[in-house]
Amino acid sequence: MAAVASEGQPLICWLEECRKESVPLVGGKCSSLGELIHAGVRVPPGFALTTAGYRAFMAESGLEREMQFLLQKLDCRDLEALERASASIRAAIEAQPFSEQLEDLVAERYRQLSVRCGIPAAPVAVRSSATAEDLPGASFAGQQDTFLWIRGADEVLHHMRRCISSLYTGRAISYRANRGYSDEQMAISVGVQKMANSYAAGVMFTIHPINGDRSVIVIDSNFGFGESVVSGEVTPDHFAVNKVTLDIIDRTISQKEICYTVDLKNQVSYAMEVPIERRNIQSLTDDEITELAWMGKQIEKHYGRPMDIEWSVDKDLPAGSNIFILQARPETVWAEKKTPRCAPVETSAMDYILAGMLAGRKLS
16 A cells, blocks of 8 residues: 655655655644654653545545635635635535545554553644744644544544645635645645544743843743643743753742643543642652753754743653653844943853853842
């Protein structure tokens, strides 16, 4: 059974087979995850339906002709017509089965992934990874869907189609039309990645997001999954780490009233109240903070620029091998700004330390 399209591109690939140059094949998210693996960073294992697999699905289904007919005369200013067209396209995509070849390839990779994780029918995240997420002058990121705690090959296949259909939400259709992007310029990959059963999770910046200080790493953390931190539903614990010495130079332990956890029976995440006795307890140990900061430092070194990172501490695995990076992308707020320096350009660890002393920062 061939696993490649007629043009020689793979229909399915493991994340470790992806690199930063793989964006046309697996989109921004999956190529970034593959690049992190090659940088030696711990990432939950997974695989991707490539853009070649997406195009094979669309061509074999005959859906492209139906979509062109629906979109050809669509006035995106007519919101009701836009939503009707979107609903028709999405329903058609989600009802269309994959070819037998693609179904077999996905089912086999999912079986192999479950074996690698040591979990029968391993719970996975099914994540859209569009090739146009980083086009100049456009921001497609966040317009496609992610589904969590999916189990079983049939459910994986169903949610893959839901990810593909999210390329045609009313918002996405309108955005592309207003920016002058045709559907021919769009393709999507779908990543399938082992769910991290998070004891704690959050975000990390390898630059201070408030003042642009590049000598520190900032970590925000809460119990459970990172959704509560990313969405702003809770005030997270806040840690600042010296990038050179990896000493914790500032910490704020917040009252964390809610966190997200998993309903093991239904395999869905939900918000729950943090027990009163745990609300003011530090959500990460100092050793975990130091290891996270070290990982952030390696990621920044690999990419050569400050990074915005999502991470998780998996409670199913032993300490020392349970911190995972879920996503890493370039920091954008300070990337184009020139921040004032308190000393000449630092060329060594000692230069960083001297710069911090001149600025009055605590180094240990």
